[in-house]
Each structure stands twice: as C-alpha cells, then as structure tokens.
Amino acid sequence: MMRMLMGKRLALAISLLSITVFTESRAFAGFQVNQFDTLIVSDGPGGGIGGEYRIDVLSNGAGEDFRTFCVQLHQTLIYGELLTVAALSQKSEGNSGTGGTQFLTARASALYREFLRGQSLAGNTANSNQSFLPLYGSTTYKHNGPDQGGAPLPDDGLAMQNAIWFYQGQLAASSVAGNKFVTAVEALATARGWSAGLLAYQLTATDASLYGGVDILNLRRIGGVEAQDILAYGGPDLIIEIPEPSAFAIFGLGFLTFVVRGLRKSTASTSN
Numbered sequence: 001m002m003r004m005l006m007g008k009r010l011a012l013a014i015s016l017l018s019i020t021v022f023t024e025s026r027a028f029a030g031f032q033v034n035q036f037d038t039l040i041v042s043d044g045p046g047g048g049i050g051g052e053y054r055i056d057v058l059s060n061g062a063g064e065d066f067r068t069f070c071v072q073l074h075q076t077l078i079y080g081e082l083l084t085v086a087a088l089s090q091k092s093e094g095n096s097g098t099g100g101t102q103f104l105t106a107r108a109s110a111l112y113r114e115f116l117r118g119q120s121l122a123g124n125t126a127n128s129n130q131s132f133l134p135l136y137g138s139t140t141y142k143h144n145g146p147d148q149g150g151a152p153l154p155d156d157g158l159a160m161q162n163a164i165w166f167y168q169g170q171l172a173a174s175s176v177a178g179n180k181f182v183t184a185v186e187a188l189a190t191a192r193g194w195s196a197g198l199l200a201y202q203l204t205a206t207d208a209s210l211y212g213g214v215d216i217l218n219l220r221r222i223g224g225v226e227a228q229d230i231l232a233y234g235g236p237d238l239i240i241e242i243p244e245p246s247a248f249a250i251f252g253l254g255f256l257t258f259v260v261r262g263l264r265k266s267t268a269s270t271s272n
Helices: 002-019 105-122 154-166 179-193 205-212 246-269
Strands: 021-027 038-043 053-057 066-068 084-089 212-218 225-234 237-244
Touching: 053 225, 066 105, 066 225, 105 154, 105 179, 105 205, 105 212, 105 225, 154 179, 179 205
Parallel strands: none
Antiparallel strands: 021 237, 038 053, 038 084, 053 066, 084 212, 212 225
C-alpha cells in the first residue's frame, strides 16, 4: 500500500516538473519619449539618405535608446546636433517645400511597429546586423553591409525608409516599385480590411494594439528652428515571453525529492 501511494506521488511530481510556464517577459525596442526631451541623432545601418537612425535620449544617460526613421524627405538631421522634442503628435510639420503637414498613416505606423517587433522577436542587441523582421508572411529585414560610416551598400534600412516616405506622401509610387515592405504592408492592409488612406489614429482598438501607438516626434533645433520629424513608439505591448521554470515545476522538484526519500525509507524498512 505504501509503495502504491509513493508511486502515485512520484508520477505527480514528474508531471509537475513537465510544466513550463512563460513567466518572464521582456520589453524590447520601444522607448518612451516625452515632450521637451533632448536627444541626439546618429547614423545607423542602411545605405543612402534616411534611416535607420540611432537615437540617444540624454535624460536616459549616454547610449542608443531606440532606432527610427524620418518622416519628411526634404528636412535634414545633423548627426550629433542637440534636438528638442517640441511635441509628440500624429502629424508631421513642414511647409509646402517639405511636403507640408501629413498625418501618420496606418501603413507607415504598421511598418515601424513591425520593425520594432522584429527586433524584439529576434532578441536583437542594438547593434545587431542580421535578418530580424518577420513583417507579414515571409518578409525579412536584413542589413547588407556596414554603417554608412563604412562602405554603404543597398540595404533594407533604406528600403524601409522609402516605404515610410511613400506612405507619408513624400515619394511617388514609381520610387517604391518592387519594394518588398510596400508589398508586405499592402498584404497586411488587405487582410485587415484597411482602406487606402487609413490614418493611424483611425485604426480599430484591436488593430491599434498591434500596429498603432506610434508617435511622430516634432523636433526643434536650438532657438526653436523646425527640424526633422521622426517616428517613436513607447507603448507597453512590445513584449516577448521567455520560458522559465514555473512555480509548479519548482514545487514538483521539491516534491520529487520528498518522494524519492520516502521510497528509500520504505525500501530500507522492508529489507530490514
């Protein structure tokens, strides 16, 4: 009878050990920026003009805080220049010579969210140079060469930047012919039932949780001079879950130890 009871306890302990629960989660790639924050922009991977850009928010200490792309084609960023976040908004700033004011489109928002989500899913470090964007279907995002400070090569950073510019009215359709990110986000838009001109703030609550939450940072130079507009995301749901032993598994390990000791005592008493 004692052996049967111990056998049942042993089976229960082993079953508890087999349970793994995803209990540790890690936010990645997004960063909360506030109005009036001061930041510095530096070059990132991607040949040609535009993003990726590395952003260092000074209130968070030295070092890269997130990566981004610019919204306006004809406004400039000077690497190392101190810039202030004048506003977090859903529209870019600019006169007619820079494309004028443009609201953030749902497609541009989705591209940036997927860029960040891809970094998260791959567990990228800030300086990784590898494929990491499972945008929609089998689309991937890959750096093909060193940063622009080295020898720039055609790169998915530039392709992503061009796609964002296109959806923000900065480039003609002919400029993104064959752009895989445009193809991917159009497939996504079709699957989600998005209209052609859907804006980010018009997304449904469900779609906004997946593809919204992106702000346009309206930047200013010293003296309040208008600078470039860039994308940022500070929401809470860029989360990956990391499997670790659950409380059940830990309890099962202790319970297994107890059962094994009980079996040994039972065997010893029987042999005596």
